[in-house]
Amino acid sequence: MTPAPQVVIVMGVSGSGKTTLARLLADAWGATCLDADDLHDETARARMAAGLPLTDAMRDPWVARIADELTTRVAAGERVVLAFSGLRRRHRERLRATGLPLRFLFLHGDKALIAARMRARSGHYMPVSLLDSQFDTLEPPTGEADVATLAIDRAPAAMLREALVASSCA
Template sequence: MNHLRTVPAIVVMGVAGCGKTAVGEALATALGADFIEGDRLHPPENVSRMSRGEPLTDALREGWLDAIGERIATSVADGRKAVAACSALKRAYRDRLSRFCPGMVFLYLKVDRETAWRRVANRKGHFMPTSLVDSQFATLEEPSADERAVMVDGTRSVAGIVKEVIGRGQ
């Protein structure tokens, strides 16, 4: 995958605390793309569940994934690139999102459990408790070689990740 600068949409994915929002915002700015924060599209009942430390089921994620996919599709249909922050932990979730924009690419920010836990513990004002970090890793299906995905080390600096990503294909 050497053309990230030219794809219509990029979904920055990974477990809680991997840096999806920070990298997604910076990448969207660098590419002149719309930024879509997936966490803001969760229905209130999902936020309540996660706030109580209850992991979401596949069924509870469906409407949320569709909301993100629809936002991506709208940006692309309007002639703009889109960068979305979405955990997209399972292949089925990535396949569901891809139906909204077949050319999208997933940027997987890989981090270890300790890094994710520490980052989640240090966040202020976010609904995701550290108790859900392990469930995120239990749910995670890393992208396969046959998926439109690129993996980067999520422990690197945001600027370093963005430079690497936009440098691909030059």
């Protein structure tokens, strides 16, 4: 039997609704909500704000910081919901390598819908111009047993209900 998760990772391209769902899920589950974007260094944020995508070499130390943060929090007795792009399989594998009981929720949706959401938000460093690079970088989690796919074209409350069941947090 698979252990109950201590970490649920809400993943997908920028604008897919990761942060919104992660906050709702953390509130419903009584968990700490973390946004992986907060663990980017200033160089990475400036690069993305300038409309330049990150390279894999730039992402690797970021993913290591995320893994360390999750490990520290779970060791302190916290349950965590993380909003994290998780675009590359190797990044997901790095988080799995922590040995923490975790589940992934992959937010999947239409590029046009996501672009409209990105244009509607304010105060975010990630420009709509990088959406194509997000989709180009995405290695869908096909065949990864600990990943549930959720369609993003529904209301947040409906997505939350599905997320609670799919992540075994209900």
